[in-house]
Amino acid sequence: MTEADGGSVVVVTGANEGIGYHLLRTLLEDGYRVAGLDVALDGLDPLAEAAPERVHVAECDVTEDADVDTAVDAVLGRWGRIDVLVNNAAVFDFGLFDERTLADTRREFEVNFFGYLRTIHAVLPHMRTRGSGIVHNVSSGVASVGHPGLSGYTASKGAVEGLTRTLREELRHEDVWCTLMYPPATRTRSAAELEYPDAATQEPAAVGRKLARKIDSTGPVIYADWQTRFGMALVERVPWLARKGTERFLDPDRDSAE
DSSP states (O other): OOTTTTOOEEEEESOSSHHHHHHHHHHHHTTOEEEEEESOOTTTHHHHHHOTTTEEEEEOOTTOHHHHHHHHHHHHHHHSOOOEEEEOOOOOOOOOGGGOOHHHHHHHHHHHTHHHHHHHHHHHHHHHHHTOEEEEEEOOTHHHHOOTTOHHHHHHHHHHHHHHHHHHHHTTTTTEEEEEEEOOSBOOTGGGGGOOOGGGOBOHHHHHHHHHTTTTOOSSEEESSHHHHHHHHHHHHOHHHHHHHHGGGGOTTHHHHO
16 A cells, blocks of 8 residues: 555445445555445445545446446546455345346346446556556355356356456556455345355455455455365365255245245
């Protein structure tokens, strides 16, 4: 982080709650200048009011080109730089494949994949002109192992992984980095319907803090902690563990029992 000019500038999408909010808040506490983009700002507004010189918030729908371009231009107009972009905004709709429509999956891709594309298109030319920058794309372990009932979300995260690895290769001769960030299973509002036991998940505040402390990392894959790294390696090598952990989602009596 550069202190002389007020601190590095980090843009976080999906920043109003959950992992994104706590990541942004930790960065603010650590001295960064932060810009939070989201379709709702009720969680971010108090931060902006408390530290207006170091917090910028923008109502931004990442499925809209104009929203993204306007939000990014506003950050550049205010601070003249964007050092790090964290693509975190994501949605999912739970439902087995034959219960879902193409429109359901298109919506997930518009946010989870094309939303990432839009922000990268808006920020990357600036980073390349400056000769430095980091793009962190938040992914999920389900992209590697799958998850019953999350076909659209899983597919969109798989697309993000392919994009990230390809873009990293294209940028390998420049000082601009594209990474994959892996949080653990987290007790976010959207994930609540999956009803995972507390022992298998972490609080958003803890996950956000861990990822924030790795914001300047440029490695190809960034794990929130060693447990996340070990857990992903384990289920990739022993797929039975992932199947066992998600077996209840295929229980024909699941809906009637709820």
